[in-house]
Amino acid sequence: MAVIGAQAQDFNVKKGIITINKKEIAKIDRKGVVYKFTSLDDKTTFWAEVKSSANNNFWLQLKGENGNVQDMEMKNVPFTLSKEKQAIMAVYFSADGLITEEGINSERATELFQSSNKELSDKWNKIDGDRKVEKAEETALLKKANINVTDDASIMQGADKIGFINTKTTKQAYSSHEATIADIKGNVIAKVSYDETKTMNAKRGVTLTTYDDKQFDLTDLNYFMDATDPIKANPVFIAKLYANGYKFGDMTQQIKDYRDAKTTEKQEEYNKHVVEARGKSRNIYDQEGYVIDKKGTKHTGLVTIEFESVPRDGDYRISGSVGIADVSSYGNSVAIKTDKKRLNFKAKEGVEFGVGNERYIGTPTSDDGGLGNSNGELDVFGGSSKFLIVDYDNGGNMVLHHLKTPDGFYLLLKGQKKAIYLGNKSTFGTRKEDTTKKLFDKYVNCSALQFSNYDTNTFEGLKKLVDDYVQSCN
Template identity: 25%
Template sequence: MIKKILIIILIVPTITFAQKIKIKKEVITFDKKEVAKVNTDLRDNYLFSTLSGEKAFDVVFKGVSASNTEGFQWLEITSANGKKTEIPYEVLMTSFNSTKLIIKLLSAKYGLITSEGIDMDKVAAFFAEDREILSEKYTKIAIKAKEEQSKRQAKIGIYNPFVKDDGTILFGGSTGTKIMGYVFYGNNSYSIIDLDKILVGSATGCTTCTTVKVKTFTNEEFDYDYGSKTMMTGRFSRSFAQIFVEEMLGRNYKLGREAKTYYEKLHQEKIKIAKENSINLYGVPGYVIDKDGKKYSGLIYVIFEKLKLDPTQQENDLIDMNSIDKFGKFVSIKYKNNKGKLRTKRFAARNNILFGAIDNDVEKVFLGMKTKGNSFKKFSNATNLGFDNSYFYKIEYSNNENNMVLSKPGEPERFIVKLANNQVGFMIDNRSNDKLSKALSKYISDCKSLSENIKNQEFDLSNFENLKNIVDEYSTCK
């Protein structure tokens, strides 16, 4: 077994850790004082005993490799009566002598060896302590890593990739004819480009290190290390490119046109989530009642807010609903006519259209109308070259006289008061209660007592219950 000795300088208190450790003819000395004995005749085995020859404990250096870049090291320690325990192998001093490194660890961290010799009480306490079984832990990790590596190699074998001297990636070996992408080099970085010229992955390294860091088009990051084979040379290396391609294939990156397909699926998933989170209605069951009272039943489509959709994924007769200044102004319904033929019909809010829709098992009813008071919306329409001030609003409350309180989809705190005898609604916008009260009193001027109460600001018009009371009082006004 090849031991990888890490050189780490640790600054520690001088009282315990400043001793100079020496080993001569199996005798350990701390600052020239003899403290214990160690036998190292058997490789990776360290047999510790007292100066008088009494066996204290045995140490065996253990290690397992999980990959080219990952390995685990630990010490298996056995007491004089055969009890075993395991501790992590740690380097606490600068030395190339593995025996000194182990002595330092047992002395500085665990207190088993001191300037007075081997502390048998500390040894007894050390073995009495329950510890994690590192050999099982590290072995499982290594086995899993090697299984994954084996699977990666099997995947690579399926494609049998070969990188030509010009960076062309072939499947089927050096005589293969199926081109799947290209490898380019520049500024100590290799890039894999697929057939759609999409960057599939980039690998960066340096001329003085062997570890390569990779980032893929899916934002995955991983490292690999093959020693000098992965050391940058300042020019294109076919062997480096070959390893890079194999690492990508082993991690399920198939090159070719995979990235484009991935991005398309990702885009569709984003669209799906955006639709689910939007206030728009896409093909939900419902009905439309036109201005003549005719009812159509089918699937409802309404766009209240902008949603970035791929035009190729939209239905041709609904595309223009997702355009500037048409949000909330139109409703489309897919229905079957008297002959059972599928038809799509669109209705405009300006025609005082009523429609209902089942959204997440809840029925919502909307009424199209123009409104007074929403100066901001009028300005927005004008700047978009759209002077139609009509919109579909959700009915929140309606009494027996069809006097209503509605809300603006997406803005549940923005209310509209709508009287049955007036085709235009009054919007409760962001003006002060004083200004709103004066304007609403004019809208309800045919009910003088209620109009006067509103004008005197007896109602907080931002309160939904107050708006319900207003339309109810209006209904009983004589």
């Protein structure tokens, strides 16, 4: 007699009597792998069997006196080496009150066996049957092709060697194996890891992964063998691969074709993300427009300029465009693709370009500060050259802004070499009004215009300043 503790219950069997916590609850009798449960008053009887698939999937099958069968999932049944106690605990934990510490529940038995349900048996029997058929077909294909695997792991087709298998074995409490399967040229066709024991293979699963990222479930390793060793397992691998189009021999070209196709696929996906990411940016790519160079020559064609790095889109990050000089200086370089060639120009060259209804001027900004760098951020030193959008032009006297700072306006007066920012923003906060007035007086240099009369933070204020300058200071 043995005693097993399971969730505070002590299950015992002695002389055909089941006890739970030393209390007799039912009779049990075994015939083969089937156990007959009978109530102590002999009024209720049912039969129980713990069934398993070829791949160690377990379920409980119960049969009533009327012949109806019920399949039930095994629910947290404690481990035991005793098949008898396994059946008792399977019924106790899985049959929803069919047996309790008080005995067999006759009402539950009557309710349970009013109908039959063999879904689990049908499911696993079909899977087992399908796998046996599949394995037989794969084995037949190998036989027809005259392919076999030798004990030294050579893959042979007749007298010709067409591949081989290298297996690395790690021995602990049990052996685990890692197999690498190659063609005759040593190209890796597939890899697989598996264990010596059927139970561990069922628990962890065995997957054969090929060079082209296909995966095959090798539950077949658990068919027709109790212990899985390389000599037994290798033919299963080769049968599976051969049946799915991996013919061994020299597969160099086939592997190259796959890798080339994957490279093309990845490039196409990358290009798609490029287009999507660019479409979300404020950059200009291959749009119809013009560039007027420093000599006054006008070039027409497709204009490209980057004002910002293209944002991350998924796992892709696009930065820079081929053909744009100094792409690290966003907004400082423009390219145009004409009928004859691709031309590149710098903002510091004083060039002008236009796209659609927008006109851009390349100009340096005043060293006295303001929105000074190409990213539209505040730069206390200023002095950099960039392309600014022309918001207003009166005889070459302009109001400008950078694409990334639409509310940060610059003033560029005819004859001046640099545009100036006369707003109240600065790198370290807010610019003092006295400082801005000094910049205004020095840059405008016209006694007819007083700083206090203009809101130099706004487009309207600067437009009024330009118009007054043209009227009073030229």
